[in-house]
Amino acid sequence: AQVVPGATVEERAVNGAKAYLQKHNLKNVEQTILLSSLYRNSFPDFSERWEKLTGVTIKIVPLGYTDIPAKIMAEAVAKTGEFDMFNDFPYTAPDAAGAGVLIPLDPYAARGKPDFSGVAPGLSHQQYYQGKLYTFVLDGDHLILVLRQDLIDNPQVKAEYRAKFKKDPGCPATMEEWERQAEFFHTKPGQSRWGMTFDKGLYGAMGYRSVNFSYRHFPAYFGGLLFDKDMNPRIATPQGVKAIKQFASIVKYMPPDIQGWGTPQIYPFWASGQAYSVMSFPSVVGFANSNEKSVIKAKQLACLVPQTDAGGKLVRRSPQAAGTGYMVSKYSKHPELAYWFVQWLTGPTVGDEAIAHPKGFWDPFRESNLKNAAIRQRFGEQFLATTMENSKYATSLLMLEGNYEYFNVLDKHLADVMNGNATAEEAAKRIEAGWNKVTNDVGRARQVQTWRQGVESGIYLDKFE
Amino acid sequence: MTVRRRLAPWGRHAALVAWAALVLFPIFWMISTSFKDAWEWVAWPPHWLPHEPTLHNYRQVFTFTELGRELSRSATDQVFNIWPALRDSVVICSLASLASLLLGTFLAYAVSRFGVGGKNFRYAILTIRMVPPIVIAIPILMYYAIMIPHTTTVLFGARLSLFDTYLGLGLLYTVTTLPFVIWMMLSFIDDVPYTLEHAARLMGAGRVYTIRRVVLPLVASGMVVTFLFIFILNWSEFLLALTLTHPNVTTLPVLLNKFQSAVEGRLYGPQAAIGTVITVPVVVLGILIQKHLVKGFSFGMIRQ
């Protein structure tokens, strides 16, 4: 195919769009994007720029991201052509692509030459499903751990901590150590320690434990492939059971309602200084640094996700848990035009600007981000360095047909363990059975093939032994 | 005995006041929260009244600008302005409720006066109401989005889809509320003496004229009650709207859902603001017709 002229990814996109408009003699085109409502405060700045550059208007339909997959599937059934682009997690792609609502972008990419260099493998390979390019990622939303720098630096804390653990407090190397720290820092309301009184108490840890979130965190505790080569679950193993236990046991140092909490509870709570540590999306750091009511501005320490014991060896895995990508609808009237916008938005230059956007929700993920002054300014050196390092361990969630059902099985049984309704061993067995049922229902042969393809491509970092 | 007789009213009032407090508390909390800034939404101990009252939530909800971006404080704010959804809800709910009311009233008339549909029609009709909406959501989606467009394309050469349209949702609302209309209106129409109609007809009035000028005015208050009741049902309906509309048409409950879901977390302040705004008019309306409400809900089962 003929590569579109242009020196940069963005230039090629603009030129490609203009050429398309010219070729089809189009004017006043409006395209619609189904946008995760997280971005609705920042996205318009870019869509307006695109309109200035090409004359194509982008209409935004914001929707909570939990509702987006259903909306995409409804479009797969209804085929209204209402939407040109979708903004959702990459792991929506398997079902959506299977339903035929997504268009493979490889033919356009061949002419547009997008640039994925400097993107960690766990992130860049996620853009493909069954070998085809469906998604452009613009968000390195992998999990990190954040601690309270001010507490760690407190001399009395240091002294007590050293007395107990024979080392200085700091980023925990392993999940076990994080839990030990959580226990150490956990303080009841009204208790006085280290010369301070904790009126509202101090929780040792925070993390996402609610339905539809647990599965995004669990791989960090598991540390490895959830299935073997033939799609047999590896959960009912000592490694799996240990991961489940670890996942559940730290909950006792978390706020009691944590199983019902999402981002809008966790972020402000963290910023209110009532917890020592939080495992969350990277944006939590920016939130707590910039929010006016935050009491922990510049008191945060970003850490790599702790390592976990994966069957005898320590591995560090940071699930790519919430980063969204951009897909093009098959029922779009002008899929190519939509493609050009996606390529433009996610390109290295515009993409960097997006990440630097003060009200954006895009997180750094590309090596070039490190050199971008605005991004460094926004996220801070320490955090940026950490998160870029962390992204090397970023691993995709399951890129399989029916993945939400796999996730649900996991969530449900993890909740049972957290609530004491099942032991880790029982849960592991049930998860295994549940997953097998899904695999069989979807079609084992097909799943095995997709699974292997995904593992080979490196999206899970780990390979079959 | 007499002591008991004197004390009983006090006991009654105590119980009633207690329940009234229970009923009003969530409403109070909603209104209070609607004036709170984000930091007061979840505070321990809770703030019964806002310490720093603000209109910010209302401003966000009522902004006329496209997305109200300038009013959102941080990246987590996902606030939408209420106007388009308000329009959609008002249009769909009024028209559907009205259609249902008229159709249902006429059918109720036919059932009451001519025994149309058989002896137990008035109960059989309730079966419609018992079907959970989720059960019909997918087939209706396919029906609206595939079968109807396909059929119209073949027949008329024009693709007509009911998916995500006023008509599509409105029709469903009409159908799902019909059973209640028929049921309630039956009890009102049964109360209108035959002789009034006879009198009108003897004076030369036709069937339609009689209904319009004699029967309808007499059941008007019943129709108001019924309308309000089904309007509330439609106004509240969530699942069908969620499945069968958006983005062109968005009703309030769906919009409200965009402010929150258990997963995404909640924006209590703006939600409370919207909640206050959409609750108050309905409640005021309800209070105005309270007397008729009480009359309309024994469904004609006790009559002496």
Next chain:
Amino acid sequence: MADAHAPTRTAAVPAPTRPPRRIAAWLAQERVFRLVPFVLVEGLFLLLLAIPFGLTVYISLLKWRASRPFEQAHFEGLGNYADVLADAEFWWALGRTFYFAAVAVSLELLIGFVLAMLVARTVRGTRVYTTVFLVPMMVVPVVVGYNFSMIYVDSGPLNQLVAPVAALLGFDPRIRWLSHPIAAQWAIILADVWQWTSLTFLIFLSGFSALPRPLVNAARVMGASPWQIFWRVQLPLLKPVIVIAVVVRSMEALKIFDQSVLLTFGGPGNSTQTVAFYLWRQVWQFNKFSFGAAASMLLLVIFAALIYAGIYLLVRQRSVALAEGRG
């Protein structure tokens, strides 16, 4: 007024000349007129419910996940039904639903009845009480949902109110209303009770105000205590109204969806997953359209049984009422 039995005219009397009837006049004829609304409504039902219903049956016999194009769906027979029946989660959700409905509806009936009785006996303030008690009914359930989610927050007002009691009994006052499996179930039930007691109250109040006053007076003169009047006179007379309240509320309670989504999203785990919510997830989250259709059909069958039980009760009450000279 034309009738099939109309006698033929005698020749002696000239036939009345009639103006030509137009469509309106034709419609106004009783035998036509009576059927118009019926045909309209039945037509609507047919068009909007019967066809989709047929479609559901058809889909339920296919093997179709929406993650594949519809064209790839193939005939599966009753396999989906077998799958649903074998799915423990379906039964669990169904059980939850019945449990919620049973507990919530019982509470609503009980509280609504007592409130209505108290209001009916009160002389002063009836209007105010009635007005206040009816408010919840008029609040959009979604609003109720997040309203209660505010109240249930572990650092929310409810726990603040509970705190003194908690302190006394020595447990953590921060009850996890939404994340503890049992508390979450009650959270949903209480929200439902809060909202829908207003309806049962309204129905019962209508019943009480329709009760003939002289009957109570008669009982009083015969020396019946308020308690005896209640059990021997009012309650039996209110039976039809009670049946209505039970039927109407059960009907709606079995469909419970909103609060389970809004308050807990079925969690923690699936402890608050109702069958409507289960279906919704199977379909819209897991894209199992044919499975969902089969589950829908099974649900319909189960509900239909209940529906007919309910209707049977209603009809029987009605005929008893007629026999007693009421209604």
Next chain:
Amino acid sequence: MARIVLRGLVKTFGRITAVAGVDLEIGDGEFVVLVGPSGCGKTTTLNMLSGLDTPTSGEVVIGDRVVNELEPGERDLGMVFQDLALFPHLTVFENIAFGLRVKRVPDAAVRARVREAAEAMRIAPLLDKRPAQCSGGEAQRVALARTIVTKPAVFLMDEPLSSLDAKLRVEMRTELKRLHRSLGATFVYVTHDQAEAMTMADRIVVMDRGRVQQVGPPLSVYSDPANRFVAGFFGVPAMNFVDGEVGAGGQFQAPGITLELGARAPVPGSRVALGVRPEHVRLAGDGAGWPAAVSLLEPLGDETLVFLDYGGPASVVAKVDAEAKVAVGDRRRFTFRPDRVVFFDGATGERALR
């Protein structure tokens, strides 16, 4: 012009025969009253006349048209209903105007005619009120005004006075007669109150079990009843009946009472019932008549009812002047006014021994 003929009128509801064949001719301008016990088919007959019910068989002729096929509104008649059927949501004015509005009479004419009707019925000051604000008598007049405003040739009235209290009923009776006289229209009036029937009718039609029992002027129905049903139906208190038989000597014999039948044609041994109205029972001095004990007195003010135990199964009631000296327990003799005694066949109830 507004002659009414009913020919072989039958109406059945399912298995119930409400009207079992009624033949009747009503002259133009006549005031005919249908009376009979509850459920005898009066309302049904009237409804077939008005067109509200369709006859199962038979013909209704009004003027000189068979009207079976006509809508009620096309039959040129006015009707007053038992419950008046005033439209509660309309003012008195609009109630009266209704029939004119239906016919799209111009507004000015409506106003004039309503006012005229209202004045005729003396309710002009009420025109702006609602029916609920009118007293019983006023509401009654409104219903009449509503009917006369369209000047129908035939007036049908179904127990129009039954909801009024005794006093008002008496007044409205007079009012209705006056109206009839001034309009000259044909009136068909249904009641089960015999006082109304007696005082208003030109002719009374007595119905029972769906059939006409007797037709005639009031006094002849009262004093010359065709059968025992009619005899018992009229008169408060009811006619006294004494069941007996014709003795061998041709005299009437019953326990305690024996009466010579004189010139009438007796069939000895046949069972007959003697009937005599309370006002024709006389308390006699000693000697004449049959002995009896006074068991109960009911003073009515103007007159007093005396219950006489003469040894038969029921008492004989005599209506005597209020000032008559009678006390409970008195033993008195009584006789019947011979020219006022009637006899009925013991089996069929038809008049006998004329």
Next chain:
Amino acid sequence: MARIVLRGLVKTFGRITAVAGVDLEIGDGEFVVLVGPSGCGKTTTLNMLSGLDTPTSGEVVIGDRVVNELEPGERDLGMVFQDLALFPHLTVFENIAFGLRVKRVPDAAVRARVREAAEAMRIAPLLDKRPAQCSGGEAQRVALARTIVTKPAVFLMDEPLSSLDAKLRVEMRTELKRLHRSLGATFVYVTHDQAEAMTMADRIVVMDRGRVQQVGPPLSVYSDPANRFVAGFFGVPAMNFVDGEVGAGGQFQAPGITLELGARAPVPGSRVALGVRPEHVRLAGDGAGWPAAVSLLEPLGDETLVFLDYGGPASVVAKVDAEAKVAVGDRRRFTFRPDRVVFFDGATGERALR
């Protein structure tokens, strides 16, 4: 033992005064009838007696206890309501048994007493039916049986017969009298039907606008009314009133009618109204009496009402024998029975010129 005394009884509902001060003594075993027009406070008085309403002020004494503070059920009385108030969900048996059941009378005794009451009221065959399956008269008897079964000392009845038709009403009147005589209990009976009042009462209490107007035996209330209200209330058709004044010569003067007052004490010039009942108006031959034209005849069967136009504002009505020869348009003279003419003060309506 079941003497009843009402002392200064007052009841107000908000601004409405339903009963404006009633003082009354009712002897043990007496049959007292409260009559009066609708809304005059009869029901309210009865309800205060039964305890269903609490008096605003005043005392109710039953037997020799002040019962103001007692519950209705503790006052040892039985009540029959206007609409009977039978429990539709209970059988006739259980309806009758109700009062015994609430007192936890043993089952065997209940059965015996219910049967006894049912037999007394002749409804034993109905015991298994429901009230809706009973005819009007039967239902009436059930209500009575339900009341007598507890053998109360006082019976209160609020228009118990008003829903029955004329014929049944007459029968039930007799039934009630019989019941009263056999039970010997005190009866307080409310009605606005004067025939019931006249025929049943030992004493009649006439009420109007919340006050007692006259108390006395039926015939004295009828023939010797205390004021114009009472006079007009009794009698069908109503008493004739002629408004006039006392002339200079001490005679009564009205347009068309002049009457010597004789021995009575006239105050010349004072306005008085003459009252005379229709049965005391006599059609005279030539010469005597005042001339008048017969404007209307109302034959009642046994008697005929003659409307006489004598030149005054209203007609004078005379009740004459049915066989009297009178025709509309006749010019006749009429007189009043002098001993039956009463006079009322023109301003206050109180009796005058006694």
